[in-house]
Amino acid sequence: MTDSEPDDGLEALRQAIAACRICRDAPIRGIDDRLPHEPRPVAVLSTRARVLIAGQAPGLRVHESGLPFDDASGDRLRQWLQVDRPAFYDRDRFAIVPMGFCFPGYDAKGSDLPPRRECAPVWRGRVLSAMPQIELVLAVGGYAQTSHMGSMRRENMTETVLAWRDSLTLPGRPAVLPLPHPSWRNTGWIKRHPWFEEELLPELRRRIKMLAL
Incomplete structure (x- = not known):
């Protein structure tokens, strides 16, 4: 990631996030389902x-690795955006903030568990307030x-992404473009919905070129 961004007031928040251990130390609603491994919060904040x-x-x-989207899903996402790794990890271009900052572990079938429920209520409002330029x-x-x-x-992800034009103009709020997860598990979904590559991706790339490149 670039080092060109000076001390911008986010450093204390970055350090607090890096030190967060709530998913390891506190059970949820009395149920002891604490994170079984050492947390490693991953987020890229930027002003x-x-x-x-x-x-x-x-x-x-x-x-x-400590790098967001440093996997096959990230490769596909970068292909969707038409950006290379240096641009993707340049925090002057992209902030990357997941709903849960730490790897939640696997379920009984070997799939990733959902984001931890403790994380967003504690951090998300503070993080978004610190990045009003988005x-x-x-x-x-x-x-x-x-x-x-x-x-x-x-009602579901397909209908949400299909209606992507509706959330591009939100009064007083940043535009929102919904995307399916770039996991290989969604390859079939992409093939079944050609409008995603034919209509949504060109608009995504146009906006990324305008705002980040």
């Missing part, structure tokens, strides 16, 4: 980036869409 990538939660590889939010996956779109989120 210059005009694009916020709002994802779900880090996977194991991201937990190990003009476009890429809401990647259902959890981010619920958070950033509220009542504009449709």
Whole structure:
């Protein structure tokens, strides 16, 4: 990531996030389902980036590297955006803030668990307030869409993404562009919905070129 951004008032917030251990130390609603491994919060905050990538939660590889979207899903997301890794990790161009900052672990079937429920209520409002310059939010996956779109989120992810034009003009708020998660598991979904690549991606790339490149 670039070092060109000076001390911008976010450093204390970055340090507080890095030191956060709430998912390890506190049970939820009396149920002892604390994170079984050492937390490693992953988030990229910025006072210059005009694009916020709002994802779900880090996977194991991201937990190990400390770089958001440092995996095959990230490769696909960068292809959607038509940006290379240096541009993607330049915090003057992109802020990257998932709904949960730490890898939540796996469920019984070996799939990633949902973002931890403790994280967003504690941090998300503070983080968004610290980045008032954001003009476009890429809401990647259902959890981010619920958070950033509220009542504009449709009954399911497909309907939400299909109605992507509706959230590009929000009075007093950044534009929101809903995206499916770039996981390989969604390859079939992309093939079944050609409008995603034919209509949404060109608009996504136009806005990224305008705001971040």
